[in-house]
Amino acid sequence: MHTRPILDAAARKPLGIDTSNLRPNFYDLVAFAIIVGIGVAMVHGAREMRAPLTQLDISPVSLDPSLLPDYALRTTLRMFAAMGASLLFTFTVATLAAKSRKAELVIIPALDILQSVPVLGFLTFTVVFFLGLFPGSQLGAELAAIFAIFTAQAWNMAFSFYQSLRTVPRDLDEVARHFRLSPWLRFWRLEAPFAAPGLVWNAMMSMSGSWFFVVASEAISVGDTKILLPGIGAWLAVAIEHKDLRAIALAVVAIAIVILLYDQLVFRPIVAWADKFRSEQTAAQQRPRSWVYDLVRRTHLMRRLMLPISLLFASIGGLIGRIRLPDRPPVQLKPAPTVGRVIDVLWIVLIMSGTAYMLWLIADYVGATLSWDDLRQAVTLGALTLLRVAILIALASLIWVPIGVWIGLRPVVAERVQPVAQFLAAFPANVLFPFVVVTIVAFRLDPNIWLSPLMILGTQWYILFNVIAGASAFPTDLREVSTIFHLRRWHWWRRVMLPGIFPYFVTGALTASGGSWNASIVAEVASWGDVKLQAAGLGAYIAKATDAGDFPRVVLGVAVMSAFVVILNQVLWRPLYRFAERRLRLD
């Protein structure tokens, strides 16, 4: 990705390579084992993906524990393939949006909506498309699944990258222009490094978020054909069908291991590495650490072996960087302001009419089969789901804010709990649904109430770990003041702690609420063997329509849900954010 490591290595030894460093050390051995292991696993998984579709009929997904590691591997590969696609999408589309004002006018609102839209509902459409692309091969189904995962990962990554590109510090931008960096060099030296920390963080969030989609996308049904792609998601679907609690428990363990592995082997090292891209000029007190990153840095042979590879990349990069357009006559190519404005207006009109036409197409499509009654029904159900989300966020806040504050004010505890909270947030809650469903079935509880907690099962952790972060960052002197003046109980909460953590809480609650909407599609409907549970709500509406292949209703449901989410963001979360920014910042 980035070409700086060689420069780094070469900088320390400008006079050729010290041969004593070629001797492998212990760390080389460990690093070698890890790299070879990952390589073998990838080749194995990739070969299976190209198998013909009929292979699935010959060896259907079975609940044999010996197959589980293989399934876990294939699921992980899908997620990383989608991550690769998301990165590609981010680098191209977000860059385009940041560079071209005309592209920005289209891309940014689209990203904003896609971010808050439950794309899960569209799975059926894309499956049909990709199966048609590769008839008879598993690859079509694989691509459909990967695409579904991609739709869960890409938007917020692109958005974060775009925002970084737009907020490149002014002085660094001036340096880049002043020394006439080519666009290529500017991207790798200035823009990509500046955006790296935000992008890494968002990639991790995306990875966690996409587990929901993995489970849904591996068990695909289009009309009568049902495809189970070998993977943890398919394993779970089969286990639920067979009412096999032991298999579900195994899947939970497998997922926990997978998350732990990619967190330790992939994300931790990247976070530790990306730390140097943080643009604050002061040395951070607490640097993120990773044993894998330290390990690689301690290896001798591995670093040397990597040198030619990185040199190759660097020289390719250098070659591209050296391609310079002949110094253009720096005539102002921009048209006169008035002409520019006219072009802008024309462009906006073009986009508006395009959007209007699309909306009309959708309305026409939906209107052909549905009536106003359906819309009213969808909105009513949306209101029900909204009620659920609101109550759940309130309940979760009541529980987690005091706990989070308690933990955050105790650094020793916080240090231990914070990684656990982050791990819980990364854990796909829908894997745990069957346990809840079994309980509901056993005790004959009302699904309208008892299915609801599932929506927040996976997202409540965002509230917890943001509150912990806020309480940890709370200034000691302010705490001392409140101790000196004997601020107690309610006063202490109202005057000291709640305002202090509010900005963090808003961030957590916003994330939790967004996630809950998305989760409603899988949480308001649940099955256990032949028993089907269903709560009244927009999520269930969409899920049911998807199941039945009722496209007009899927479109209507998704549109209504998007409208709910977008409106909620505008009237509730943004004002709260602004308030927190303006009044309650502690710096």
Add this chain to the structure above:
Amino acid sequence: MDASMMSDRPLVRVEHLRHLYHKGSVSDLLVLDDVNLCLKENEIVALLGRSGSGKSTLLRIISGLLPPSGGNVEIDGKPVSGPASEVAMVFQSFALFPWLSVLENVEIGLEAIGMASDERRARALAAIDLIGLDGFESAYPKELSGGMRQRVGLARALVVHPKVLLMDEPFSALDVLTAETLRTDLLDIWFEGRLPIQSILMVTHNIEEAVLMCDRILVFASNPGHIVAEIKVDLPQPRDRQDPAFRDIVEDIYARMTLKTPSLTREGAFPGVGINMILPAVSTNRLAGLVELVNGQPYDGKADMPELASELHLEIDDLFPIAETLQLLRFAEVEGGDVVLTPAGRQFATADIEERKRLFAQHLLGYVPLVAHIKRILDERATHRAPARRFLGELEDTMSEGYAEKTLRTVIAWARYAELLAYDEATGVFSLENPA
């Protein structure tokens, strides 16, 4: 460098330069007006002025980062139209890439012109060596002190072998001692002829720095920015701050910068007239502090500004606004580089808190038209309340949003101290009665 070696070939020539800041509304703000300057070979020239006088804008126009609204800029005989390779700039904020090591930061300009990596490395190491950064090649900016960071900034500019080195307040973000070391080091290598450049053009608001380093000083005045004086400094290098001739030049510049032009009123220190005067963010504590200091011994009501500046360790950017605010409020007169307290000023100095507040309120209402204006509106209204937005709107007719906001903030702070007006931050509403 020997005077006989100087040639008269202009390296930088700026003619009739003007620059407008587009507000997007009807009135554009004139930032630079009819600026002419000429930079010859082998000289160090300072653009001296207060913040907001447009001197940094001028530097950015010369470097090609900013296209001017009108006029000509030529470097080495060629018209400037975009970042030119003949100049290299040193930034006030250092502007180093935090993710690149010292060596990589220095190399960036060479990398941009596609120089082969061996040659690039050799050149960069030479520059690092020259500027005294040996041993820091693989360090990252965040590991360095401010002084070392600015050395990287210097090395990065020098390594591309520009003809002209542009420096935008290069030492103003550093502490006094570090800044002095850097200045001396830079001058040393300049006079040893080891800098691969022909001339230096630097922007500064530090009078002593300009006199210490430069052959010529161009004094900048604001609103709109233009050059009001050119001062040749013929003192031999290295210069001594305590040398009487040095002090004379500093005094002279202070006097020129506080010169009362006949056409201007005493409010003339601040741009704009009446309620539309742009007010500086000067706290009442600083005002009172300066009044007390000048009233006390040894000044006894009259103080020399260079002396004040060195006693208080204040740069002109800090000292001038305080003195001029005192002048606006009729607590002092500023003329010829001196601050002289008025009788009201001396009364203020010895008064107790209540008395001071009353005096301050009286002078605010009398001499700051915006305060009087807000007070009158509040008096007239039955509710005795008015939104700040209303006044901001009025101000924005003649000044940029930033200045309007700053001016209103200043007025709020002053009026709160004087207990004239109350202001609710949450609702943005002025009122007469004080909720406390």
